[in-house]
Amino acid sequence: MKVGIGYDVHALVENRFLIIGGVKIPYEKGLEGHSDADVLIHAIMDSLLGAMGKGDIGCLFPDSDNKFKDIDSRILLRKVNELMKENNYKVGNIDAVIIAQKPKMNVHIDNMKKNIAEDLGTDVKNINIKATTTEHLGFEGRGEGIAAQSICLLEN
DSSP states (O other), rough: OOOEEEEEEEEEEESSEEEETTEEEEEEEEOOOOOOOHHHHHHHHHHHHHHTTTTOOOHHHHTTTTGGOOHHHHHHHHHHHHHHHHTTTTEEEEEEEEESSSSOGGHHHHHHHHHHHHHHSGGGGGEEEEEEEOOOOOOHHHSEEEEEEEEEEEOO
């Protein structure tokens, strides 16, 4: 068994869609990034890559490469899943948290879990996602950005 952790953060900006966990969330701002800036999927990918000892998403999908410009992060997650299969790993479990003052995430979490489980070819019961605020502290609390953390257990 291998354990990995991941963390990601993106700034909230005007004129972008807010996509978290592969779910388009109605909100006045979206996350800035080279891809679709799906902060949750990015943190999960980093935890999976870390557990495999394969670096991070910046190494695998660099923002200097235009083929990843505005790409759907679910496509990248499926590529990480292919790498897991090539190295004989499967998801034991993933536990992740979204850190945002707004918008409220709870109504979207089930769909996020379904998307991630589908892309990783695992049962949805192996995916846990939580959301928390920072009680108006820090950049998340001021509504400047959203962060996510993930830990995973891989089995081979």
